[in-house]
Amino acid sequence: MGKIIAIANQKGGVGKTTTAINLAASLAVLEYKVLLVDADPQANSTSGVGFDPRNVKTSIYECLVGETNPKDIILETETPNMWLLPAHIDLVGAEIEMINLPNREKVMRKMFEGIKDDYDFVIIDCSPSLGLLTINALTGADSVIIPVQCEYFALEGLGKLLNTIKIVQTRLNTDLSIEGMLLTMYDSRLRLSNQVVEEVKTHFQNMVFDTIIQRNTRLGEAPSFGQTIIMHDASSRGAVNYLNLARELLQKNGMTKIDESEKIIPVINEQ
Numbered sequence: 001m002g003k004i005i006a007i008a009n010q011k012g013g014v015g016k017t018t019t020a021i022n023l024a025a026s027l028a029v030l031e032y033k034v035l036l037v038d039a040d041p042q043a044n045s046t047s048g049v050g051f052d053p054r055n056v057k058t059s060i061y062e063c064l065v066g067e068t069n070p071k072d073i074i075l076e077t078e079t080p081n082m083w084l085l086p087a088h089i090d091l092v093g094a095e096i097e098m099i100n101l102p103n104r105e106k107v108m109r110k111m112f113e114g115i116k117d118d119y120d121f122v123i124i125d126c127s128p129s130l131g132l133l134t135i136n137a138l139t140g141a142d143s144v145i146i147p148v149q150c151e152y153f154a155l156e157g158l159g160k161l162l163n164t165i166k167i168v169q170t171r172l173n174t175d176l177s178i179e180g181m182l183l184t185m186y187d188s189r190l191r192l193s194n195q196v197v198e199e200v201k202t203h204f205q206n207m208v209f210d211t212i213i214q215r216n217t218r219l220g221e222a223p224s225f226g227q228t229i230i231m232h233d234a235s236s237r238g239a240v241n242y243l244n245l246a247r248e249l250l251q252k253n254g255m256t257k258i259d260e261s262e263k264i265i266p267v268i269n270e271q
Contacts, residue, residue: 002035002119003253004112005179006141011157012128014149015184015213017044019245020125022219022238023145025228026246028082032120032255035074038087039108039137040127041094046086049077050226059088063111064136065097070115079228083119095132104132105172109140120255130164138165139172143179148200150186150193150212155200179252182245184213211245213238 007020017040024036038045039060043053053059062068063085075084098104116122124137138144144165148154169176181204187193201208213219219238222229229239250256 002033002116002122003143004116004122004124004141006124006126006134006137006144007147008126008134008138008144008161009147010128010130010134010161011149011153014147015182016128016147017048017125018219018223019145019147019182019184019213019242020045020123021048021223022229022242023245023249024082024121024123025079025230026239026242027121027123027249028079029230029243030246030250031081032250033118034082035085035115035119035122036077036082037085037122037124039091039124039133040087041089041092041133042127043087043089043091044223045125046084046088047226048223049079049082049084049228051075051084051086053086053088056086056088059086059091061088061090061094064091064094064107065101070111071118074115077228079231082228091133098132098136105135105139108133108136109173112140130161135164135168135172138168138176141173141176143177145179146181147184147213148181148196149184150190150196152192152196154196155203178207179249180209181207182209182211182213185215186212187215209245209248211241211248213241213245216241 007016009016024034028034036045046053058073063070070085075086077084126134126137183197214237216236216238218233218236219229222232225232
């Protein structure tokens, strides 16, 4: 059974879509089957892996408000082991159309029931809001990763997001857990970046991933080529950061493909 992870933060520009795309690609490179779900009307994850949203005839919108089977519209990306459930600008109207549906907060969970067993991981790129689409993603997910940018307003609005997650845990999805907070856009030359890292780790301690995503030009370039950072420049700092995040995620979930015997460090007798 695949693990469903939502990448969520109601603030825009925190590296949410970048994280969704490149975490999915990194897990795929590590030989796990991954489905990237674009649940954002801006469709940046769709364009970020090489598909023009304007040419997408059927998207997640039809799965949520119609009878379309997601298996029929999943696209294969150029990254091996990675697939995409695309979005389209039409998704902006989904929240209005879903209002009158029974169990409207659980529409996405029901959609995932027929596909999650086909993948090791399902990564959801949520919209930058706390609207019905994001609530649906959190209700359908097993866990959530919260990107936090290393900038002045890093903690602004974080309390509201955590409160929303708590409400979802209480009323809609008791199994939802916080996978971790991911510090993004880190620049070691800036005192402010270091202060934010220290503040977030002081406040949230073990909830924060050890891996930090650094500012990287190649990481910013990749979407304009419709490529993941792995396909664009596998040797870049951004690629290394996201591969490290994927490995840390696997370790947290006990899914590393290293035998227990190989983890034991042999004792060397000094003579």
